[in-house]
Amino acid sequence: ELKVEQNPLFLSMQEGKNYTIYCNYSTTSDRLYWYRQDPGKSLESLFVLLSNGAVKQEGRLMASLDTKARLSTLHITAAVHDLSATYFCAVLQGAQKLVFGQGTRLTINP
């Protein structure tokens, strides 16, 4: 059974700092997704990573995928308060379902 683990689960950081969220998964998959969720809201798609070595960047967020290590990272550069949210990675299992990690609750303090 595919398992997806994120760490850390909770992250409190100061504005202007850099940090990385890690997403490990247990079985082979070539599609990995990152989502953002604000409190009480739905999931907003951030990145779709389709191949080994894929790197995507949007503003202060950059995601990468290493399929051999079964690892994806979400790097935050010079964090700002607006990035406070819960971030989920998800891995596609078969052709049907996304298996999500537990989420990383990110709080960015002024």
Added chain:
Amino acid sequence: DAGVTQSPTHLIKTRGQQVTLRCSPISGHKSVSWYQQVLGQGPQFIFQYYEKEERGRGNFPDRFSARQFPNYSSELNVNALLLGDSALYLCASTRTGAAYEQYFGPGTRLTVT
């Protein structure tokens, strides 16, 4: 184009009752998936439908059922509600292709008392 829509937004039910949740996918998307998100956890896959056929089922009891209509909208039904069914129910509309990206609706918040 409109995004994924879900109704109702919020719902309060009593244990033992039945509930129906509705979802309309993005225009042109033929696949709909349902997920349950309990507070503080990641979403859990319940069902996927494609062209009105069930293509996948998660580890949920038979109290959960779903269907997809000719216009690709979908309903999720939950019978004999339990307190543990309280959650955010998310519908996702899938664009087929290499990315197989799923777009999530706003969700239905179900509270069972």
